[in-house]
Amino acid sequence: MHPILFSWGKFNVYSWGFMLAVAIIVAIFGLTKMFKREGYDPNTAIDLVIILIITGVLGARLAYIVVYQWQDFLMNPAAVLIPGAEGFQGLIWYGALFIALPVFIWYVRRKNYPLWNMLDIFAPFVALGYAIVRIGCFLEGCCYGNVTNSALGVVFPTVDHLTRFPTQLFSSALNFILFALLIWYYPRRKFNGQIFIFYLMGYSVYRFIIEYFRDNIIFYGPFSMGQVVTLVIFGAALLLYRWRKEQSRWPEA
Numbered sequence: 001m002h003p004i005l006f007s008w009g010k011f012n013v014y015s016w017g018f019m020l021a022v023a024i025i026v027a028i029f030g031l032t033k034m035f036k037r038e039g040y041d042p043n044t045a046i047d048l049v050i051i052l053i054i055t056g057v058l059g060a061r062l063a064y065i066v067v068y069q070w071q072d073f074l075m076n077p078a079a080v081l082i083p084g085a086e087g088f089q090g091l092i093w094y095g096a097l098f099i100a101l102p103v104f105i106w107y108v109r110r111k112n113y114p115l116w117n118m119l120d121i122f123a124p125f126v127a128l129g130y131a132i133v134r135i136g137c138f139l140e141g142c143c144y145g146n147v148t149n150s151a152l153g154v155v156f157p158t159v160d161h162l163t164r165f166p167t168q169l170f171s172s173a174l175n176f177i178l179f180a181l182l183i184w185y186y187p188r189r190k191f192n193g194q195i196f197i198f199y200l201m202g203y204s205v206y207r208f209i210i211e212y213f214r215d216n217i218i219f220y221g222p223f224s225m226g227q228v229v230t231l232v233i234f235g236a237a238l239l240l241y242r243w244r245k246e247q248s249r250w251p252e253a
Helices: 015-038 042-068 070-075 077-081 093-110 115-140 167-188 194-210 225-247
Strands: 004-008 011-014
Touching (some): 004 015, 011 015, 042 070, 042 093, 042 115, 093 115, 093 225, 115 167
């Protein structure tokens, strides 16, 4: 693994942070083009990307603390909250969704932009950014898979010397595919909100399957915590699909 891509004196460039920066740049480039094509102010796309990154990382970190580090947080909040402090590691995607999405909705409503169309524009680039950041997870050596004898297995030296599934790369590849499908279907969508809903469905299906290969420590019966959450998201997406499909028969407010 290569948690540090390169160093310049005492300054280190970390793999995960570097790939996050790449994801942000790519997302801004793609979204500003989409905004211009759709007749919206491209500066708003940049504002929304920044908002999503800040609230997403915060939400993902808080979710990890609640699930895995609550006792550590009670003993030393700074050790798990402040970037760069001892013990700062671990993010949960669901936390990013549950915190960033409401803030995104609030900002879009405040700007008087059509919410469902905004969600459709952003959804493919969320998948693309996720795919890029997962490469950073692989280089960092986190979010690894179960032990395997498969030829696909790799060793994560920072974890142990066992051969494990590189679930980060599986996740990355599947999200690149999800991005391609969503961006292709965008101009063909039947109603506003369909791309966003398809993203939730696609992510849920991918994540439910990948959890069988990923190393997990929290289970509810036969399902991992990730699978339980994705089942909830998929169910909500199905209900949302039926509701939006019905609403699309009437003019947008």
